[in-house]
Amino acid sequence: DAGVIQSPRHEVTEMGQEVTLRCKPISGHNSLFWYRQTMMRGLELLIYFNNNVPIDDSGMPEDRFSAKMPNASFSTLKIQPSEPRDSAVYFCASSSTNLALHFGNGTRLTVT
Amino acid sequence: AQSVSQHNHHVILSEAASLELGCNYSYGGTVNLFWYVQYPGQHLQLLLKYFSGDPLVKGIKGFEAEFIKSKFSFNLRKPSVQWSDTAEYFCAVNAAGAGSYQLTFGKGTKLSVIP
Numbered sequence: 420d421a422g423v424i425q426s427p428r429h430e431v432t433e434m435g436q437e438v439t440l441r442c443k444p445i446s447g448h449n450s451l452f453w454y455r456q457t458m459m460r461g462l463e464l465l466i467y468f469n470n471n472v473p474i475d476d477s478g479m480p481e482d483r484f485s486a487k488m489p490n491a492s493f494s495t496l497k498i499q500p501s502e503p504r505d506s507a508v509y510f511c512a513s514s515s516t517n518l519a520l521h522f523g524n525g526t527r528l529t530v531t
Numbered sequence: 532a533q534s535v536s537q538h539n540h541h542v543i544l545s546e547a548a549s550l551e552l553g554c555n556y557s558y559g560g561t562v563n564l565f566w567y568v569q570y571p572g573q574h575l576q577l578l579l580k581y582f583s584g585d586p587l588v589k590g591i592k593g594f595e596a597e598f599i600k601s602k603f604s605f606n607l608r609k610p611s612v613q614w615s616d617t618a619e620y621f622c623a624v625n626a627a628g629a630g631s632y633q634l635t636f637g638k639g640t641k642l643s644v645i646p
Contacts, residue, residue: 450632461638462575462621469632510574518563518625520634522574 423523425511431529437499440526443492444513452520453486453496454510462510468494501530533558533624535637543643544612552607552640554596554622561627564605565634566596570618578620581605582627592616617644 424443432438444451453465466476468488476486483502488494498505508527512520538553556562566578579590586598596607605622622637 452634454636462636464633464635467632475633512575514632518632518634519565519577519580520567520575522576524574 423511423513423521425509425523425526427526428524429527429529431531432501433531434502435500436530437497438501438505438528438530440496440509440511440528442494442496442511442523444494444511445521446492448513448515448521449491450514451488451494452512452514453494454512454522456508456510456525457506465496465509498528501528503530506530533562533626533635535622535624535635537620537622537637537640539640540638541641541643543645545645546614547611548644550607550609550612550616550642552620552622552642554605554607554637555603556605556622556624556635557603558624558626563625563627564596564598565623565625566590566594566605566607567621567623567636568618569621569639575621578607612642612644614644614646616642618642 426441450469452467455463465478466486471488486496506529508525510525512522514520534557536555564581567575568578569575579588581588581598589595594609619639619641621639623634625634
């Protein structure tokens, strides 16, 4: 099993640009999570999906953030427009019914 | 909503020293508990988990954790640390129940092991 796959690993962009982060969960996992990690706030849950349906998006910071899961094997997190305070490492994780999360390697986003 | 507090932000130990990292949670109901480890520059990996049964849980790499319900605690221990244990450790809690898939993480404890 290849694990959770995220792309890109690093993204550097200018303020105001659109950023799209991608995630392929582990096959057979029915829950998918997007987390953001910063020094100041630690790990924050942004949104989670169950069976491709968004269940809780209360952690999404503001309307500039959106997430989709069009099918069981793909999810995106989009930031439009991006701002310097969005700089962080964004992790995608998936799990089956046993709740043990499997994390991807993360996308380090830098917004200048 | 549940919350998790990890008492120490940064712990520095010499090799072979014993380790205990504190974790307390606030939630009155049944919980599932986890410890994750993040090695420098890597993603989080599951160390161990507690769902039910024996409150002393053994995980990978010689780690164990004890669930003390009366204290709302789930402290992580290792009798003798190695330099390779240098990492950040995260405690997480899930409020057990039908349809509850959310994990709440603590802010993490950074462990530095000095050779």
